[in-house]
Amino acid sequence: MRTLRSLIILVLLLGGPFPDTMHTQAIPLSPPKIVQVCPGAFPTDLTQTDCRYTFRQRTLDFVTGSITDEAGLGAVVYGLGAQIIQSPSEWKRTWYGYGQRVGVRYTQAAGKGSAQYIAGLIFDDDPRFLAYSNDPGVIRRRQKAVQGLAAGDRTLDQMTHDGWQRFGHVWYDVITVRRSTRSGNGHRIPAFSRFAGEIAGAYAGYPWYPGPENKLPQVGQRVAGAFGTAVLSSFWTEYHVEVTRVLGAILHRNQPNGVAGDNP
Amino acid sequence: MKVAVRLLLFTTVLVLLQGCQVPLQPYRLQHPAIEIPPPPLNGPAVTPIKSNQDCVAARISICLAFIELDDMGELWDKAELDTALRVIRRANQDTSAPPVVLTFVHGWKNNAAPDNGNVAGFEVALQDVYARLQRRRPVIGIYIGWRGNLIRPSWPVAQQFSYYNREATATRIPSASLSSALTEIAMRTHENRGALAIFIGHSFGGLLLERAISEMTAAEIAKATIYTQEAAALPLGSAEVAEKLRLAAAATDARADLVIFINPAGAATEAKPMLDFLVTNSYRYQPFLASGSPTQAADPPGPNTADRPLFVSLTSTADLATKVAVPIGHALPSLRFRMAGSFRDLGSGANGNYAISCFDPHAPHPHWQLRTKQEGAVPQSSFYMNTAPHMQLLQSHVMLKAIGATQMRVASTGQKITIRNPQAIAQCNRNLFNEQHLNIVSTFRLADTQTCFAIQERPNRCNGSPYWMMEIDPDVVPDHSTIFTQRFIDFLIDTFFTTPEGTPMQRVSPSLF
Numbered sequence: 106m107r108t109l110r111s112l113i114i115l116v117l118l119l120g121g122p123f124p125d126t127m128h129t130q131a132i133p134l135s136p137p138k139i140v141q142v143c144p145g146a147f148p149t150d151l152t153q154t155d156c157r158y159t160f161r162q163r164t165l166d167f168v169t170g171s172i173t174d175e176a177g178l179g180a181v182v183y184g185l186g187a188q189i190i191q192s193p194s195e196w197k198r199t200w201y202g203y204g205q206r207v208g209v210r211y212t213q214a215a216g217k218g219s220a221q222y223i224a225g226l227i228f229d230d231d232p233r234f235l236a237y238s239n240d241p242g243v244i245r246r247r248q249k250a251v252q253g254l255a256a257g258d259r260t261l262d263q264m265t266h267d268g269w270q271r272f273g274h275v276w277y278d279v280i281t282v283r284r285s286t287r288s289g290n291g292h293r294i295p296a297f298s299r300f301a302g303e304i305a306g307a308y309a310g311y312p313w314y315p316g317p318e319n320k321l322p323q324v325g326q327r328v329a330g331a332f333g334t335a336v337l338s339s340f341w342t343e344y345h346v347e348v349t350r351v352l353g354a355i356l357h358r359n360q361p362n363g364v365a366g367d368n369p
Numbered sequence: 370m371k372v373a374v375r376l377l378l379f380t381t382v383l384v385l386l387q388g389c390q391v392p393l394q395p396y397r398l399q400h401p402a403i404e405i406p407p408p409p410l411n412g413p414a415v416t417p418i419k420s421n422q423d424c425v426a427a428r429i430s431i432c433l434a435f436i437e438l439d440d441m442g443e444l445w446d447k448a449e450l451d452t453a454l455r456v457i458r459r460a461n462q463d464t465s466a467p468p469v470v471l472t473f474v475h476g477w478k479n480n481a482a483p484d485n486g487n488v489a490g491f492e493v494a495l496q497d498v499y500a501r502l503q504r505r506r507p508v509i510g511i512y513i514g515w516r517g518n519l520i521r522p523s524w525p526v527a528q529q530f531s532y533y534n535r536e537a538t539a540t541r542i543p544s545a546s547l548s549s550a551l552t553e554i555a556m557r558t559h560e561n562r563g564a565l566a567i568f569i570g571h572s573f574g575g576l577l578l579e580r581a582i583s584e585m586t587a588a589e590i591a592k593a594t595i596y597t598q599e600a601a602a603l604p605l606g607s608a609e610v611a612e613k614l615r616l617a618a619a620a621t622d623a624r625a626d627l628v629i630f631i632n633p634a635g636a637a638t639e640a641k642p643m644l645d646f647l648v649t650n651s652y653r654y655q656p657f658l659a660s661g662s663p664t665q666a667a668d669p670p671g672p673n674t675a676d677r678p679l680f681v682s683l684t685s686t687a688d689l690a691t692k693v694a695v696p697i698g699h700a701l702p703s704l705r706f707r708m709a710g711s712f713r714d715l716g717s718g719a720n721g722n723y724a725i726s727c728f729d730p731h732a733p734h735p736h737w738q739l740r741t742k743q744e745g746a747v748p749q750s751s752f753y754m755n756t757a758p759h760m761q762l763l764q765s766h767v768m769l770k771a772i773g774a775t776q777m778r779v780a781s782t783g784q785k786i787t788i789r790n791p792q793a794i795a796q797c798n799r800n801l802f803n804e805q806h807l808n809i810v811s812t813f814r815l816a817d818t819q820t821c822f823a824i825q826e827r828p829n830r831c832n833g834s835p836y837w838m839m840e841i842d843p844d845v846v847p848d849h850s851t852i853f854t855q856r857f858i859d860f861l862i863d864t865f866f867t868t869p870e871g872t873p874m875q876r877v878s879p880s881l882f
Contacts, residue, residue, distance in 0.1 A: 135501050136816070137497075137500075139817050139855070140855055148817050149854045149855035150851060150854045151493035151494060151496075152490045165523060168523045169522070169524075173389070173524050
């Protein structure tokens with residue numbers, strides 16, 4: 106009953122005091138124009154059209170990774186691991202020993218970050234990792250492949266998402282970086298800044314480590330360890346979707362399906 | 370000596386910690402409303418937009434005004450609000466092109482600083498909306514700034530620990546200052562009858578916005594209802610009827626036409642009272658379609674075509690911040706509530722007999738209650754532990770994504786639905802979907818991939834009120850923060866502002882009934 110009355114009132118409202126509203130002309134909507142976004146950004150992200158690795162972003166990454174709490178947290182956590190396995194063996198498993206382990210890791214992070222920051226500035230590189238499918242070079246090749254694709258060929262997807270190519274790209278992305286450009290399509294150069302960072306980080310521990318830890322093979326091991334971290338980051342960039350999917354399937358394997366979407 | 374060294378160390382740490390804090394300050398007092406250039410006709414938009422050009426001219430395509438609040442919820446300077454209202458009034462002067470006024474409340478880790486990501490995102494979003502409206506309607510953005518960012522980004526770990534502090538601030542800020550500002554924005558906008566006032570809150574901004582507007586919106590709806598009922602009881606054509614209707618229209622104009630919460634980080638307990646208010650009063654909202662209008666006449670049969678939301682709460686299924694972090698963050702306070710016996714339970718007992726009221730105007734029996742777990746009810750504590758759109762019980766709609774020529778997948782559950790007519794997906798046509806009685810409310814395509822999506826009334830839903838809630842596909846919103854995308858804006862425009870014929874809906878009958 107109330108609904109009926111309300112409807113009557115609505116009709117009165119529309120016909121009475123505000124006649125202009127009925128005559129507002131409907132304007133058709135414009136079809137959206139697709140924006141080009143930076144490699145790896147979410148498609149059509151309006152805030153991701155300038156892909157330069159800016160001075161501000163580089164400085165922020167340096168400060169968080171090498172100076173402030175993130176660097177400190179990394180040192181505390183990895184230092185704890187070293188404490189558990191007592192590495193190096195010369196440092197005892199005491200609070201003092203733990204302090205040394207944390208301190209050396211923090212110093213290494215600062216050394217690594219500083220070298221990478223300076224070298225990065227010199228070369229104006231963009232060290233952010235990219236998944237294979239987002240790499241502008243790969244996309245360019247895909248476009249060429251589309252043009253040359255003949256009936257009966259393998260599909261484009263098979264041609265460009267080959268497992269080994271992805272695996273190879275992980276390593277390629279570690280040893281090379283892109284030049285920082287607005288389109289994100291800068292040409293590849295060797296990752297001098299990354300190499301400089303790993304080496305500087307390994308040597309930054311010199312004043313802390315006991316003598317036997319400062320021989321070339323040991324320093325080399327530290328460089329390799331730091332390089333391994335970069336490889337892991339690159340792997341994560343490439344395979345995080347699959348990893349998340351597997352983890353999700355494991356975590357939710359016992360959960361029942363919801364009722365939403367039941368076919369009526 | 371040792372004491373001196375320790376003192377020095379302590380002082381250094383203190384100075385460092387102090388330096389990591391973002392100061393409490395306004396950012397926009399010098400330029401409270403800036404002109405945003407229209408996007409270029411050809412070629413990509415340029416971001417970030419560097420503009421300090423004040424909005425002074427009467428005819429401005431896009432203008433962005435700022436209103437800033439401090440940690441206690443007071444306006445930094447009322448002049449900012451006055452400027453925003455002046456901008457709206459100027460835009461309203463052209464009645465042939467009613468403006469669209471979008472008020473945005475940002476969330477955690479953001480503020481109104483010129484280099485803030487949300488400011489930049491909102492600017493380009495305004496440009497995109499303007500372009501989609503054929504560059505004919507002025508678009509006014511109002512950015513509600515607060516100190517969402519307590520710790521500088523250079524301290525990312527400490528920043529995470531500001532969660533409780535900023536949640537408390539987002540809860541504290543909504544007060545008379547903000548509520549009255551939002552009311553004034555809505556009223557000033559509706560001085561032009563065709564203008565649209567839309568409020569948007571993201572993350573903690575959703576919590577803040579919901580707290581700020583719930584009370585006043587419910588009050589205005591109630592007032593409008595009472596005046597309308599009183600007018601209906603009076604003899605037609607009398608002066609008293611006209612006066613009552615004028616008061617009802619004024620109450621309606623004092624609230625937004627649509628409120629959108631995106632990945633809201635507030636507990637569902639924030640949304641529940643408003644939902645209950647709408648449900649128990651059986652409110653329906655059909656603001657854009659006049660009875661007997663050509664648009665409605667062209668709709669397929671079915672009662673669901675004209676019902677629109679007054680509130681929309683959207684969350685991405687991939688939003689871990691609201692799906693995982695909010696329940697973790699609320700675990701400890703929840704314990705405190707439990708110990709104080711603040712939650713009501715299902716079943717009998719001291720705090721028992723908690724029931725959920727359901728309402729669906731399209732169901733054969735529009736009202737019913739859920740009282741037991743078997744019926745799908747949950748205790749009150751569940752509402753505190755989850756955000757509203759993540760709760761299946763509260764979801765009014767589901768998003769379907771085409772994953773094949775004849776298959777759609779439900780975003781929230783992953784369940785697959787077979788579509789009998791492949792043309793429905795090929796044309797992404799709501800009417801063809803509804804031939805299968807799917808109760809599809811709207812459809813849209815992603816402009817870049819052409820993937821077809823559909824919004825379906827959730828089968829057997831409890832919430833059929835004008836407070837829509839749904840989980841959305843990661844293809845539309847991929848995570849908690851990536852919201853300023855063409856895909857998401859297109860989804861909002863196509864779903865909430867477009868007729869099935871593809872024209873923008875007009876504000877015709879904004880009263881709830």
